[in-house]
Amino acid sequence: MKSTGQQFQISIPSSRKNINLVEKFFHTVNDKFKLPEEKLHALLVSVTEAVNNGIIHGNKNDESKEVIVTCSKRGKALTVKVKDEGEGFKPDEVANPLHEDNLLRTGGRGVFLMKAFMQSVTYNNEGNEVTLVMKL
16 A cells, blocks of 8 residues: 555555455555545445456456556545556446346446445546545
8 A cells, every 4th residue: 555645545456356455445544534434335335346347347357457546535525546457448338227127137236336325436538447536
């Protein structure tokens, strides 16, 4: 974990077994930010979904590629960026998990959950970096 003032960063190899490293990272970050439990839970769900998407869909579970998570706080906003080394995707092409054809699918809810818990979810032009903003 790297830390510069109010900004923290972790890079993990693209394996789902490393998700626990991201969770530990955010518990450490929260020692400084002191988020209420419900905000920390929402943050962990959202970031875990974003990192999983980066590992599975972006980096195709290639452990030689990394997912980089950066977290910073400015005023009353917490910003988390999750970047993978994949080719990206088009967010507007993600299937609606609430559509009746998708209700019984075991996956496909990550973007939906991020949007439910965060005040802002945006992507870079390539679609391989998501920016999550939570109002505090």
